[in-house]
Amino acid sequence: MALTFTLDPPVDRELRDGILALWADVTNAGGAVGFVAPVTPEEIRPQLVNHLVDMAKGRTRLLVGRDEEGAVAATAFLTYNPKRIMAHWIWLYTVMVHPRHQGKGYGRDLMAAAADVARELEGVEAIRLTCRGGIGVDNFYAACGYKEVGRVPGAIRVAPGDDRDDIIMLLPL
Template sequence: MALFFVVDPPLTPALRDGLLRTWTAASNAGGAIGFVPPVTEDDVEPTLDLQLAAVARGRMRLLVGFDGDEVRAAGFVERNTHRLMQHWVWAKTVMVHPEAQGRGAGFALMLAIAGLARSMPGTEAIRLSCRGGLGLEDFYARCGYKEVGRVPGAIRVGPGDDRDDITMLLTLG
């Protein structure tokens, strides 16, 4: 499966539906993208709509990986608005549909996010936050990111199940 990536695609109802299906499926497959399974599209929809509104306002950028017409990967990139930190961006809500996992789609997505960030004038680095306990920091390290911070137990996924909030950084060269 070879994905093709589109930066800032038109925000159509079909794209929204594809993102909603992908986010829900990835969450239910154990993806750490703001939810704990089981989730429904009704659970994910309000959060997706907030992020799409930020894209529509120009506050976030959207990168979507397609296989044909199907959304199979996506990520949001947000410029830091603090005047002393505008030289780096956040990668947020990075997701790969379960049908595309294990085939290099995640690595391709992270390369495409780096390309998008490089195209944003003045951007020198990408930061992202990931949930501990899933090996995500190892995946991001293979993509060139370095762990630069960790808050133990900051993410509560359930009673008695606290995970570290890990900050990763990719310096763009």
């Protein structure tokens, strides 16, 4: 069964806690979403609050995918570029699909839904994201139509002696 996507759902306790649980589960399963395992929802909370503040200020949009049980199963945050001369593209952050749903095509569905949202935003011509090298997620984004446009070697320190590239990818709309 496919996920049901909602743009800018009302943020209540259930949604907030669902996103925190998703983020922790994705990270603890090896996902590269800003943290290194092991992590708890409470450790993630400040970063989610930053996203929620940006949403309240109109700088960020939230795309949520729910599974057949109504649980938060996927997210992506679309953030407007604060620089006027770069307002023709947006950032895509915190792209996640719950580990229990991986391998079902939901990641591609999430990326397609994010692109559909971006196409409806006035003046937006492209989506830009960054991803952690060394885990193959750049291949996933390439399969979704993104092109690598830059790479900063060793920019992400996962652990002492374990530095990964920060890969910059772009999807023209």
